[in-house]
Amino acid sequence: MFNSELGEVLATRELTVEGSSNERITVIMGRPRRESESPHDFICPIQITGIGSETVKHVRGVDAFQALKLAMEMLGTQLYVSVNRQVCGRLRWNGGSDLGFPLATTAAEFGAGYSENHG
Numbered sequence: 001m002f003n004s005e006l007g008e009v010l011a012t013r014e015l016t017v018e019g020s021s022n023e024r025i026t027v028i029m030g031r032p033r034r035e036s037e038s039p040h041d042f043i044c045p046i047q048i049t050g051i052g053s054e055t056v057k058h059v060r061g062v063d064a065f066q067a068l069k070l071a072m073e074m075l076g077t078q079l080y081v082s083v084n085r086q087v088c089g090r091l092r093w094n095g096g097s098d099l100g101f102p103l104a105t106t107a108a109e110f111g112a113g114y115s116e117n118h119g
Contacts, residue, residue, distance in 0.1 A: 014093075018091075044061065080099065
């Protein structure tokens with residue numbers, strides 16, 4: 001699947017809000033690619049739809065693996081800390097509260113690869 005903002009979509013995950021039959025939150029990750037402005041870096045685009053701003057964010061890494069790792073951790077942090085708070089702790093994946101995303105181990109690691117949508 002291809003998305004004009006994300007590029008080639010690598011993975012999606014549907015989350016639900018417990019107690020709401022129609023509220024769906026979708027997590028989307030694009031395929032890591034070389035950063036056009038800095039050809040030594042890779043970016044991995046991510047997006048959460050169904051709640052909030054739905055802004056595409058780009059996570060940077062020194063290679064595709066690091067960009068993927070940091071993107072997974074950023075998604076985990078956003079989902080557990082921000083999105084789940086917005087729905088009063090009722091965010092679910094496969095019926096459980098474990099959303100299946102890792103968290104960054106340090107605050108410095110979380111901020112290391114983050115940049116807002118930059119075009």
